[in-house]
Amino acid sequence: QVQLVESGGGLVQAGDSLRLACAASVRTFSSRNMGWFRQAPGKEREFVAGISRGGGRYHYADSVKGRFTISRESAKNTVYLQMNSLKPEDTAVYYCAAAGGGDITVAAGYDYWGQGTQVTVSS
Secondary structure, three states, rough: OOOOOEEEEEEEEEOOOOOEEEEEEEEEEEOEEEEEEEEEEOOOEEEEEEEEOOOOEEOOOOOOOOOEEEEEEEEHOOOEEEEEEHHHHHOOOEEEEEEEOOOOOOOOHEEOOOOOOOOOOOO
């Protein structure tokens, strides 16, 4: 059984920063690509960022490039999402996901999902 637990969400003002963390209880963490997605009210879940199993390759949605950084710490089975210069349009529930194979920029490429953490950015 794989468990992914996100933390770090909250209410901030535009221009502020937040760091999300996702703790994974999976022995195969180091062999999995990991990703972050988000879903705003009334919208579909969208890809935010992905990181390869070794941490050497990254993918970002155009809307967050230059502002968000994904990283992982294998010793802690944790993946992070550093979010800077937050905008009101970043408001969403953010989900961590563990990939099973395939394209890590789409939800279908992931096997396991966390419960999500709310990020709200006020203007």
